[in-house]
Amino acid sequence: MSDTAAVANELVALCREGRNHEAVEKLYADNIVTVESAASPDAPAEQHGIDAVRGKGQWWVENNEVHSAVVNGPFMNGDNQFAVEFQYDTTFKPTGKRGTMREMALYTVENGKIVHEHFFYNPN
Numbered sequence: 001m002s003d004t005a006a007v008a009n010e011l012v013a014l015c016r017e018g019r020n021h022e023a024v025e026k027l028y029a030d031n032i033v034t035v036e037s038a039a040s041p042d043a044p045a046e047q048h049g050i051d052a053v054r055g056k057g058q059w060w061v062e063n064n065e066v067h068s069a070v071v072n073g074p075f076m077n078g079d080n081q082f083a084v085e086f087q088y089d090t091t092f093k094p095t096g097k098r099g100t101m102r103e104m105a106l107y108t109v110e111n112g113k114i115v116h117e118h119f120f121y122n123p124n
Contacts, residue, residue, distance in 0.1 A: 004109040008074035008082040011107070011114070015071045015084070024053055029113035037103075037121050053117075065091040067098075080109050 007027055014023040030050045039045040043056070066088060073084040083106050091098040103121035107114050 002079065003112045004080050004082060005074075005076060007109050007112060007114060008076065008084075008107070012071055012074050012084055015069075015086070018066075018069065021057055024050070024057060027114050028053060029110070029115045032114060033116045035116075035118040037119055063093050064088075065093060067091065077106075082107050082109075 011023050011027055014020065014026075028050055031048070032050055032053055033046065033048055034053050034056065035046045036043075037045070042059075047053075047056070068089045070087040071084060072087075074082040075084070076082050083104055085102070085104050087100065087102045089098070089100050101121065103119050106118045106120070108116035
């Protein structure tokens with residue numbers, strides 16, 4: 001199994017168990033680039049570094065109650081990329097509004113660590 005496949009399988013397994021924070025700490029490179037489909041009022045679409053990823057994760061946990069999550073994949077793309085589909089049923093805590101979201105994430109792996117992630121979804 002390639003490094004990329006091993007990273008992909010471990011990321012999916014951890015996310016299926018709700019251990020997303022652990023996945024970041026174990027599998028992400030310090031110099032990761034993370035890209036969202038669109039900028040938000042609080043953050044640019046593209047951010048750099050592990051602390052940016054940690055901050056996004058912290059914001060997610062503080063602002064969303066997750067009722068269910070489905071993680072599909074990984075879907076391999078060559079030697080160093082894979083995609084994962086995420087489906088969430090959440091309540092946005094600040095408004096109390098419940099909804100579902102679906103996104104695809106494309107990951108790039110170098111030297112056994114995720115160095116780039118790009119999320120694709122339809123922004124609200």
